[in-house]
Structures are given as C-alpha cells and as structure tokens.
Amino acid sequence: MNGIAHTLLANSDAQAVNLALLMSALLFACGLVGFLSRRNMIIMFLCTELMFQAAALAMIAFGKVHHDVSGQVFVIFILTVAAAEAALALGLIVLLYRRRETLDSEAWSELKEA
Amino acid sequence: MDFAIPSLAILSTMTPPAALLAQAEGAVGSGLVLTIACAITAIALVFLMRPGPTGLRIAATVGGLAGFAILVVEVLKRAGGEEASLGTVFPLVFGFTALAGAVRMVTHPRPVFAALYFILVVIATAAMFLVLGAEFMAFALIIVYAGAILITYMFVLMLAQQSPVESEGAAWYDRVPREAGSAVLIGFVVLATLSEAYFSKSAQSFRADAAERTAVDGMANAWQRLDGMPKLLLETSQKAVAIDWAKTRAKDDKSPAPKVAEVVRDARGKAIRMMDDEASVEVRLADGSARSVLLPPELVPDNSRQIGVDLVSKYPAGLEIAGVVLLMALFGAVVLARKQIELGEDERRELAGMRRLTVDGESGGSGGLR
Numbered sequence: 387m388n389g390i391a392h393t394l395l396a397n398s399d400a401q402a403v404n405l406a407l408l409m410s411a412l413l414f415a416c417g418l419v420g421f422l423s424r425r426n427m428i429i430m431f432l433c434t435e436l437m438f439q440a441a442a443l444a445m446i447a448f449g450k451v452h453h454d455v456s457g458q459v460f461v462i463f464i465l466t467v468a469a470a471e472a473a474l475a476l477g478l479i480v481l482l483y484r485r486r487e488t489l490d491s492e493a494w495s496e497l498k499e500a
Numbered sequence: 501m502d503f504a505i506p507s508l509a510i511l512s513t514m515t516p517p518a519a520l521l522a523q524a525e526g527a528v529g530s531g532l533v534l535t536i537a538c539a540i541t542a543i544a545l546v547f548l549m550r551p552g553p554t555g556l557r558i559a560a561t562v563g564g565l566a567g568f569a570i571l572v573v574e575v576l577k578r579a580g581g582e583e584a585s586l587g588t589v590f591p592l593v594f595g596f597t598a599l600a601g602a603v604r605m606v607t608h609p610r611p612v613f614a615a616l617y618f619i620l621v622v623i624a625t626a627a628m629f630l631v632l633g634a635e636f637m638a639f640a641l642i643i644v645y646a647g648a649i650l651i652t653y654m655f656v657l658m659l660a661q662q663s664p665v666e667s668e669g670a671a672w673y674d675r676v677p678r679e680a681g682s683a684v685l686i687g688f689v690v691l692a693t694l695s696e697a698y699f700s701k702s703a704q705s706f707r708a709d710a711a712e713r714t715a716v717d718g719m720a721n722a723w724q725r726l727d728g729m730p731k732l733l734l735e736t737s738q739k740a741v742a743i744d745w746a747k748t749r750a751k752d753d754k755s756p757a758p759k760v761a762e763v764v765r766d767a768r769g770k771a772i773r774m775m776d777d778e779a780s781v782e783v784r785l786a787d788g789s790a791r792s793v794l795l796p797p798e799l800v801p802d803n804s805r806q807i808g809v810d811l812v813s814k815y816p817a818g819l820e821i822a823g824v825v826l827l828m829a830l831f832g833a834v835v836l837a838r839k840q841i842e843l844g845e846d847e848r849r850e851l852a853g854m855r856r857l858t859v860d861g862e863s864g865g866s867g868g869l870r
Contacts, residue, residue, distance in 0.1 A: 400708065401579040401588045402631055404699065408575045409595040409628065411694035412541075412568075413602050413621070415687040420606035422683035423549060425673035428657055429605075429614050435649065436602055436618065439625050442641070450632045451707050453718025455806045458637045459815055462807070465644050466822040470829030472649045476656045477836035483660040489611075490673040 399450070406447040414440035427482065427491050431475045438468045533574050534695045540567030542688035548607045549680040568599065571695070578699050580708075591631045598624035609670040611661070615653050622646045636804035716777050722800050723772045723779040725809040730763075732801065733771055737763050737783050740793045759786035 417436030424430055442461045449457020479489070486493045544564030547556055572595075576588065601620035608614045622645040629638035677683070697703060726733045738760045745757035764782040765771045772795075773780050779795040801809075811819055846856045 400711070401576055402591045403707070404575045404579040405572070405588065405591040405595050406628055406632055407698045408571060408695065409591075409598055409625075411691055411698060412571075412599050413625075414694065415691040416545075416599070416602040416606050418690055419545065419549075419683045419687035422686060423677040423680045424606070425676075425678050426611055426671075428611055428653065428660070429674075432614060432618055432653060433606065435645070436605070436621065439621065439645075442637075443625055443628060446629055446632050446634045446637065449634070451711050451714075453711070453714040454721070455803070455810050456814070458634050458803075458807050459810050459818075461634075461637050462640070462811065463818055463822055465640065466825055469644060469649060470825050472652055473829045473833045474836070476652055477833045480656060480659055481836060488671075488673075489660055490671075492673070492678070 403447050403450055406443055406450075410440045410443040410447065412440075413437075413443065425491055426489050427479050428476075428489060430491060431472070431479070435468060435472070438464055531696060531700065534571065534699060535692045537567045537570040537574065538688055538692045538695060540564075541571070542567075542684050542691070545603065545606075545687070546680055546684045548603065549677045549684070551609075551675055564603070568596070575695075575699055578704055580704075591628060594624045594627040594631065598628065609674045611657050611674065612654070615650060615657060618653075619646050619650050622650070634803065636807050719777045719800075720774045720779075722806060723774065723795065724770070725801055725806055727769070727771055728809055728813060729801070729805070732805070733763055733781075734760060736795065736799050736801075737781050737793060739799055740781070740795050741783065741785075743796055744793050760784070761786045761788075764790065 414437050417433045417440060420433035420436065421430050424433065442464050445457040445460045445464070447457075449455060482494065483489060541564050544560045544567060547560035548564065572592065598621050601617045601624060605614045605617040605621065608617060622641060626638040626641045629635075629641060726736060738757075741760055742757040749755075760783045762784050763771045764784055771781055773782070773792075780792050781795055782790060782792045784790045843851075849856060
C-alpha cells in the first residue's frame with residue numbers, strides 16, 4: 387500500500403470519523419429527548435429533523451470508513467424523505483392548529499375532536 | 501444562557517478529570533468511562549430542560565461540558581495513533597457547535613429561537629460533512645435544510661404563533677417540558693448503547709480493518725466511474741498527457757502537448773487499467789501513435805461526479821422511488837392545504853354533466869356513495 391491509498395488512512399481521519407460518530411450519537415439522543423419531552427408540535431417535528439441530521443452524519447462517517455460514496459447517496463434519500471415529511475407534517479400542524487388554536491400536543495392526547 | 505463563559509472555565513480544568521479517569525480506567529474497565537460520561541451529560545441535560553434558577557443552569561452547563569469533554573477525550577484516545585493533531589481541531593469545533601445548538605434548541609422556550617438554533621446545527625453538520633470529504637452533500641444540506649425546510653418551519657411558526665397574552669412571552673407549554681426525567685433517561689440509554697456500539701474495541705478494530713481493506717478498492721472504484729463518462733474520460737486523459745508532456749519535454753521546448761484523438765477501450769469496454777492503486781489509460785494520439793499514460797491522483801473524478809454516477813448506475817430504483825415520494829408529498833400537501841369543499845359523489849357527477857347515480861327519493865346527495 388502506497389501513494390494516495392496510504393494518505394487516505396491517515397490517523398486524523400480515524401479521529402475525525404470517531405468524532406463524527408460521537409456527534410451523531412449525541413445529536414440523535416438530543417433529538418430523541420426533545421421529541422419526547424417538548425409539548426410544542428412544531429418543535430417535536432424539528433427534533434425529528436435533528437434525528438435525521440444525526441443519521442445522515444453517521445452515514446457519511448461510515449461511508450468515509452469504507453471509502454465509498456454510497457453513504458452520501460443515502461443522505462440524498464434522507465434529504466428527500468425529510469423534505470416530504472416537513473411538507474406534510476407542517477400542513478397537518480396548521481390544520482390541527484386551526485381546530486384547537488393551540489400548538490400544545492396534549493390538546494390532542496385523546497386522539498379525537500371536541 | 502450563553503455557552504461562552506462556562507466553556508472557557510471548563511476548558512482550563514478539562515485535564516484533571518480526564519487524567520483522573522485515565523487512572524481509574526484500569527480499575528473499572530474502559531467501557532464504563534463512556535457510560536459514566538454519558539450519564540453526566542444526561543443528568544446535566546435534565547436540569548437544563550426544566551426552568552430553574554440561573555445558578556443551577558450554569559452549574560448544569562458546566563457539568564454537561566465536563567461530560568462532553570470526557571467523552572471527546574475518551575473517543576479520541578480510542579481512535580489510536582499519535583496525539584490530537586490539527587486535523588482533529590475542526591471536527592471538534594464543529595461538533596461542539598452542533599451539540600451546543602442542539603441542546604439549546606431542545607431547551608429554548610421560544611420556538612422561533614429553537615428553529616434558528618437548528619439552522620446553526622445544520623451549518624455545523626454541513627461543516628462536519630466537509631471535514632469528512634462529502635462536499636456535495638454539505639452544500640446540498642445547507643440549501644435543502646437551512647434554505648428550504650427551515651424557511652417552511654419559520655412560516656408555519658408565524659402562521660400558528662399565538663399572540664402573546666401573558667407578559668412572560670412564551671406559552672406555558674413551551675416553558676414546562678413533559679416528563680423531562682424519563683425522556684432524558686431514554687436518551688441516555690440510546691446514547692450509551694450507541695457509544696458502546698461505535699467505540700468498543702471490536703467496533704474500532706473492525707473500522708480500522710474496513711478502512712484498510714477498502715482503501716485500494718475505493719480508489720479503483722473512483723477511477724472506474726470515469727468509464728461511464730466518455731467526455732470526462734477524454735478530457736482527463738488529455739490533462740494527464742499534458743502533465744506527462746510537461747515533465748518529459750526539453751526545457752526550451754515550447755510546443756504544445758500532443759492531442760488525444762481517442763481513448764482505447766479493451767474488449768469489455770473498460771478504459772481504466774488499475775495497477776495496485778495507480779490508474780493508467782491507453783490513448784491514441786492525433787498523429788496515430790498509441791501510448792499508455794499514468795493518471796495522476798489529483799485528476800480523480802470529484803465528489804459530486806462520483807455521487808451522480810453512483811446515483812444513476814447503482815441506485816436507479818431508489819432515485820425513482822424518491823421522485824414518487826416527493827410527488828406524493830406534493831399531492832398530500834395540496835390536499836391538506838386546500839379549502840375543504842363538502843361535495844358528495846352525486847353533486848360532483850352533476851357538476852361534470854353526468855347523470856346522478858342514485859334515483860330521486862332514495863337517500864342520495866352528500867356522502868351517498870362511498
């Protein structure tokens with residue numbers, strides 16, 4: 387092994403990958419905590435976006451480990467799903483807000499109108 | 501709450517707990533260090549989530565930073581090799597920014613500020629992508645997330661924000677979290693599991709093996725994507741010939757590099773030949789002579805080209821499905837946002853100039869036919 391392949395295995399890369407994985411775990415945990423404990427519906431969906439970010443970061447880090455761009459291609463799909471989810475979820479939130487005049491998710495805890 | 505002041509304080513005192521833990525490591529086993537650091541961070545987060553006195557929140561911030569510092573030191577130690585070099589400074593800074601933004605986003609009582617902090621997280625994550633060599637995805641992330649998705653969130657926040665009746669500003673459901681303790685407990689379990697899965701000895705050596713095993717293959721794959729891009733292949737070999745020409749010509753020779761007429765492909769249509777991690781290509785020059793030229797590593801197809809080729813050659817079905825998902829989301833958003841008109845099947849048929857399905861006197865009309 388020589389030339390460029392050797393520079394691809396530099397030690398700082400392994401450390402960057404480790405840090406990226408740690409960040410992805412921390413961001414995912416933050417997003418999960420926020421989703422579970424915040425009451426505002428918009429913030430709850432913002433926290434799911436945070437978990438998407440964490441997943442994307444892990445994909446890119448593992449793609450770096452395997453010297454493959456497949457991880458980055460998967461991030462394109464994650465972006466697609468995130469965009470679709472944001473469009474639908476925000477439309478639903480606006481509808482729910484018009485019914486109850488509040489963003490509190492507890493207002494819908496019985497899963498029925500009135 | 502600002503992170504700047506406590507962070508300075510903790511950075512100066514960062515070494516003692518880390519050194520202490522390094523001593524304790526032999527006694528308790530290194531797997532426990534990560535879990536303990538995760539627990540410290542989690543406990544700090546509980547106090548940050550609840551509204552409380554400023555002193556308590558500052559103490560929680562310092563505690564969280566200490567846990568984070570231990571996590572970083574431990575994780576860097578497990579990556580092995582020499583001391584932290586300049587290469588680790590950037591991921592460290594961006595990672596800290598992302599984490600601070602995420603914590604602030606989860607704890608901030610005002611939704612608009614939470615959305616703004618999320619933009620900070622997106623930008624820091626994009627910078628992390630840059631560090632990991634994913635340039636295209638970094639900018640796509642900023643354009644799609646910070647540019648499009650977050651703007652949509654901002655609009656919905658403005659549409660759905662209640663007028664501030666109370667003098668405190670934020671609504672009570674934004675100030676008081678629901679079951680912060682149990683939520684953080686679940687987050688801690690996930691974090692501890694993930695960090696054990698990512699940074700255990702076996703996972704670490706597996707990653708090192710995989711990196712070593714795939715380094716040559718990855719380089720070969722990157723080169724072989726050129727086979728699918730004939731125009732770029734021709735341009736690249738022209739550049740390689742020019743570089744070769746600049747190296748070998750005599751000093752006072754000012755004549756231009758020979759023109760490449762075509763790239764010779766073998767029986768299976770492959771133009772790139774790999775020798776270990778060096779790629780070469782056989783070209784026919786304009787004067788009719790054929791020669792083999794080495795492709796220097798700086799001419800490898802760039803990140804966005806590699807992604808593009810992979811997207812259409814390896815994952816065409818995924819690309820189609822992504823298109824369908826976006827189309828369905830478009831329809832769904834239109835249906836949700838449209839003003840609801842309550843028309844039954846019969847009315848719609850009448851509007852379209854067709855006859856009614858139900859006879860008069862029968863219970864027809866709205867919702868008559870499902």
